[in-house]
Amino acid sequence: MKENITTFLASDALEKYMLGTCTEAEAKQTEHYIDTYPEVRDHYNSMQESLESFAQMHAMEAPADLREKVLSDIPVIKVVKKTYWMQIAVAASVIFAALSVFFFVKQNNLLQENNTISQEMRDLKLSIEQNNSQISSLQNELNMLNNPDTRKYVLNGNEKARELQTVAYINTKERLSLINVLDLPDLPEEKCYQMWANVDGEMVSLGILEINNNKLLNLPYKENALSYNITIEPKGGNKKPTEGSTVANIAF
Numbered sequence: 001m002k003e004n005i006t007t008f009l010a011s012d013a014l015e016k017y018m019l020g021t022c023t024e025a026e027a028k029q030t031e032h033y034i035d036t037y038p039e040v041r042d043h044y045n046s047m048q049e050s051l052e053s054f055a056q057m058h059a060m061e062a063p064a065d066l067r068e069k070v071l072s073d074i075p076v077i078k079v080v081k082k083t084y085w086m087q088i089a090v091a092a093s094v095i096f097a098a099l100s101v102f103f104f105v106k107q108n109n110l111l112q113e114n115n116t117i118s119q120e121m122r123d124l125k126l127s128i129e130q131n132n133s134q135i136s137s138l139q140n141e142l143n144m145l146n147n148p149d150t151r152k153y154v155l156n157g158n159e160k161a162r163e164l165q166t167v168a169y170i171n172t173k174e175r176l177s178l179i180n181v182l183d184l185p186d187l188p189e190e191k192c193y194q195m196w197a198n199v200d201g202e203m204v205s206l207g208i209l210e211i212n213n214n215k216l217l218n219l220p221y222k223e224n225a226l227s228y229n230i231t232i233e234p235k236g237g238n239k240k241p242t243e244g245s246t247v248a249n250i251a252f
Helices: 002-010 013-019 024-036 038-057 066-073 081-146
Strands: 151-156 165-171 176-183 191-199 202-209 225-234 246-251
Touching: 002 038, 013 024, 013 038, 013 081, 024 038, 151 225, 151 246, 202 225
Parallel strands: none
Antiparallel strands: 151 165, 165 176, 191 202, 191 225, 225 246
């Protein structure tokens, strides 16, 4: 049940209920949660207080000349004495209608602003989660690089690709592999660089290599790899390395 409450609070059900944009079924479900669970009720009360504070901060008084403008628009009618109270009633109705429209517009604007703020809060929460994920990923990479069991292997190109330079980081205990592509010579459009692991004499593809602005990329870890090899293959890669296409390799 605790998970249901957490899921409900993480949704926008309370916001839609406050803004009046939910369906009748959604409204009944929200009211049930508010009446049944103190956590939901406290969160709902907190949202109401926040909205009320926001409304007070942006409250605007009706224009001072609104009453005069309304009265000036009422046609002047010559009436006998007995219709005096009817004129007052009509005038009051017109003034009330005008004020109702004015405050309805202001309330609608406040609700729209509150909806915008709620969306910005959700976007900010998502951004924080993404940043935390990136920080966690970078921390894991740093831990691996600083691990004494991690080995660094530099793959330099042969005469077919002298400028090629790639660094691989392998940790056999943690079964982790990272790669940093430092430089790849240009190839014709129909060609690409592909990386392979020699596992017990069989070449297993580790994917196509591209320049990644000195960023570390995860590399598929292969148990019992005897060497890493880089070849030039047709665009899109090959299932098996082309014979005589090796431009770099390193044995473990």
